[in-house]
Amino acid sequence: MKYKRILLKLSGEALMGEKNYGIDSKRLEQYAHEIKKITDLGVEVAIVIGGGNIFRGVQAENIGIDRVQGDYMGMLATLINAMALQSALEENGMFTRLMSGIKIESVCEPFIRRRAIRHLEKGRIVIFGAGIGNPYFTTDSTASLRAIEIEAEVVLKGTRVDGVYTADPEKDKTATRYTTISFQEVYEKNLNVMDMTAFTLCQENNLPIIVFDMNKDGNLANLIRGEKVGTLIM
Template sequence: MKYKRILLKLSGEALMGDNSYGIDPQRLDQYAQEIKRAHDLGIEIAIVIGGGNIFRGVQAEKVGIDRVQGDYMGMLATVINAMALQSALEKNNMYTRLMSGFKIESVCEPFIRRRAVRHLEKGRIVIFGAGIGNPYFTTDSTASLRAIEIEADVVLKGTRVDGVYTADPEKDPKATRYNTLSFQEAYEKNLNIMDMTAFTLCQENNLPIIVFDMNKTGNLEKLVKGEEVGTLITAKN
């Protein structure tokens, strides 16, 4: 296998499927089966999932909610998604642990780096909920930070498009996909891959990112086997 330990980043919106909000059970089960295929190969898997299908902290100010309060509400939304994913994974006969950026002891373990690594070494899938536990940080930043902390080999950002394009492929039919990019090129081209904090963390720690289509059956399995899927972003191109 090309990778021994991965950090899989999923968006909350991806769980909506064709719905306008909430969680689509079919999409949830699809993701669980995709993750199982990779896990059955012996890959150690950690997961960060967003909460945009339920609530986004940045939306808070628009409705008169304090930004910090809104961010904590968004973090709780990620815990709801993480619990749903945990249930789907366990339904597919995988052992999991859910770790939270702040204390919610009834449903999550607190995040302790050494404990997270030990869970991974024992073959458990570790899901990180509640962001990093602080406002003003996105789940992209959480994914980058946790990946660095657990010494993951790569961040796999699962999206609904098959990589990074010169423009939005859903709006511009002439947009072309990059197979590889350097961090510097992504900066210079102003490509919207992750927020700047998350992206800089990966660049400074030489942690590659792969953006790929999570909705296509078999893509995750192909990636961990080393096949070229999506767009690879590294320190050097």
């Protein structure tokens, strides 16, 4: 396998599937099957999932909620998604641990770096919920930070598009996909990959990012085997 330990970043919106809100059970099941394929190959998997299908902290001020309060609400939304994903993974025979950036001992463990690494070494999938536990940080930042902390070899950002394009492919039909691109080129071309905090963390720690289409069957396993899938940023 090309990668032994990875961090998979999933968006909350992706869990909506064909719905306008909440969690689509079919999409959840699909993701569980895709993740099982790589755990069966012996890959150590950590996951960060967003909460945009339920609530986004940046929307708080638009409805009269304090931004900090809204960010904490968003963290709880990520935990709901993380618990749903945990259940789907376990239904498919995988062993998991859910770790949270804020203390909710009734449903998950607090994040402790050494314990997270030990879970991975034992073959358990570790899901990181509730961000890093502080407002003003996105789940992209969480993914970058946790990947560095657990010494992951790569951040795999699963999206609904198959990589990074010269422009938004849903709006510009002439947009072309990059196979490989440097961190510096992403900066210079102002391409929307991650927020700047998350992106800079990866760059400064020489942690590559691969943006790929998580919704296409087999993509995740092919990527782990070293096939050219999506866009590699390094």
